[in-house]
Amino acid sequence: MTEAPKPFAITLDPGSSKANHTGSWRSERPVYVDRLPPCNAQCPAGENIQGWLYHAEGGDYAAAWQVLMQDNPLPAVMGRVCYHSCEGACNRGTLDEAVSIHAVERFLGDYALDHGLRPQVAAPPSGRRVLVVGAGPSGLSAAYHLTRLGHAVTIREAGPMAGGMMRLGIPRYRLPRDVLDAEIARILGMGVTLELNTRVADIEAAFAEGFDAIFTAVGAHLAKRTEIPAHAAARILDAAGFLAQVETGEAPQLGRRVIVYGGGNTAMDVARTVKRLGAEDAMVVYRRSRAQMPAHAFEADEAEDEGVMMHWLRTITAVDGAAVTVERMVIDASGRPQPTGEFEVLEADTLILALGQDADTGFLARVPGVEVASDGVVGVDARMMTGRPGLFAGGDMVPAERTVTVAVGHGKKAARHIDAWLRGGALAAPEKHAPATFERLNTWYYDDVPRSLQAELALVRRQTGFDEVVQGLTEATALYEARRCLSCGNCFECDNCFGVCPDNAVIKLGPGNRFRIDYDYCKGCGLCAAECPCGAIEMVPEIA
């Protein structure tokens, strides 16, 4: 074949510049990374919040819920009662307001209940049996995760119903019981055996029955007391006992005026419950100031909205019939409350002490190797194992913050270590990604959108009944709220890197598959990294 004649003065065939591998110019290379978003890092239950929000953003609530369920079996509960420390850490809080993570979580939890979603269980049966003692959030979480890992689980619960403090402590107006019941039923539906009214008193006997490992999560139910000189017939109750009675329909007579002594979340719940039971005056007496109370500000706010009276900086010094003598306190330079010698008298028909609880772990003191502190708290190692091999513990009974979320996290962590222990190995700690800090974001790209608010029940109904106070988000608002997530440190496929590369060195791999750098042509300019909104690209020096 003869070649076509070339135009005048042309001696070479035209070629593509692709022959020129400009990658050799590079001194730094872009690398795709996944960083740990601050919300995830903060979550005591170890949720992959950014991960499930990603699916929720796209409206795939079922997928979002499945990701959530990898860590937490109680999203509808948690979306209501978790104190959501994740939101305090959320990077969007630095931009405008934190993502309302708990509200989306609650939406997903309710969505799953409405649609009858079931968690995916993959592991084949291990042939191992694990006993869980206590059906509170920690025990339920452990049972769920152990089941997912293939183990046969039995829960023994001393009381007549499962739920622990989620049922006996947290009032219905914050956690409706149909929600709690449904999430517990779903866990049991996975094949967990629940034995109610079965108090475990002898751990070694339980091991002797053939359980390969035991997880105890018996909570902290023994009311702390304080010495108050009481004359005449003053009615003094304890908070946990009182709330449990209300829950079981045996609410005691309180009279018109009730004082709740304490400044924690429990005190607020008790005062709000008292109000709902019809007391005219529900008063909280606390020895420190509002700023120092252990209760969350929003709980005190909600209590005050409902008409609870707060007496900050007061200690109760004597009770004589209906006369409750309180002493005024001042905060000294070191932040401690000091008595002033000034007294007042408040009138109350009932005094409820909300001074905290100790763990009822006497039955463990006899187990060799188990360390029980004077307040009943049990020592565990990094695996959540006590000094007795195979005996693990978590939740309120071990030294940690006492919340449902921590309890659920302990259940998960213990389950993973129990699994490793049963399989004769140790759980390798997964490599933690570097933090996705705010400074790494390019916030230009995110729309300016305020946080969505959850509606609240009308005040009259809050003062008279136990209907849920805080309302859920609609699908539209939940979707909107999920989309406020900045996807910190994890690619959300915005195509910026693909678009901004002057050298077409970013290859788009298609939906869900992210991107790849073509190092033959990448000159290492760093534009992709600079313009990635979420900081998912890092520039790494080339080794000479």
Place this chain on the structure above:
Amino acid sequence: MTETQKVRFYQTGTHTVGNRLMEPASRTVQASPERSNAITSGHRACQGCGEALGARYALDAAMRATGGRMVAVNATGCLEVFTTPYPETSWQVAWLHSLFGNAPAVATGVVAALRVTGQHDVRVVAQGGDGGTTDIGFGCLSGLFERNDDVLYICYDNEAYMNTGVQRSSATPAFARTATTPATGPHPGNVAGTGKNLPRIAMAHEIPYVGTASVADLHDLEAKVTRAMAIGGARYIHIHVPCPLGWGAAAHDTIRLARLAVESGLFPLIEAEHGEVTAVKPIRRRVPVEDYLRPQKRFAHLFRPGHEDRATLAAIQATADANIRRYGLCPEGQE
């Protein structure tokens, strides 16, 4: 379907190149793996070149608008040199280069040739740097406008003659240091009060369409190219393309600088038809001009430690403020 579709908030909206939450039609051409990549890899542009990026953005949009039935005519300059070192080329579009100053005239000739050969559906885009456009090719371009030839002319404005070593052009901003306007003497940098604002000169020709665009706003840029390709006659688009080398800026700052130019008011994004402004893109987060100037070494003489040239900075700020006033870039309450 569900409520999903009623939610009008898409996380990053149209600020990002793509957005998996939006229907594909509202994503950019650049978000598509099927984009034509008018300039392919292996070109010799500097790291982070704004011109390489801007030209691919614009021509890919024009390729989509014409279904690939187009010819590009290029003036001499970086864009031509870094793409086409004989015998290689990066162009994946029918492409023609003649001289530094004659691109508009060559484009007119191509239009005529297509007409006489009966290829009525093939459109012509001409392109050049600011030097080729505002200086040496200016006469030809004015003629093209005046004859209303069916050409979209795109100027990639990197504010100097970059290809030959950063000499001043009539588009170089006041006070900028270039090889021919050194930062020495009583009036360092480029002179103030001269130069040409070519979009306004194009508007004075009352041609069908004039637009300004930036590599920092891809959606806006593509919309303008697409709009221009839907119109016949002479059209002009002026794209701001930072040059890391000529501006003394970091390669990774190209888009950030382009964005700051827009957000400070120094580079207004506007559209005009038949000499009248028809649309302006409001400033989203206004910044002082200093934010834009400070990262560029060509303005370093304004920021000498202890001797910041406040008077000059104020003069540049006044230019931005005048733009904002002229085009109403900061809607009510935002200024």
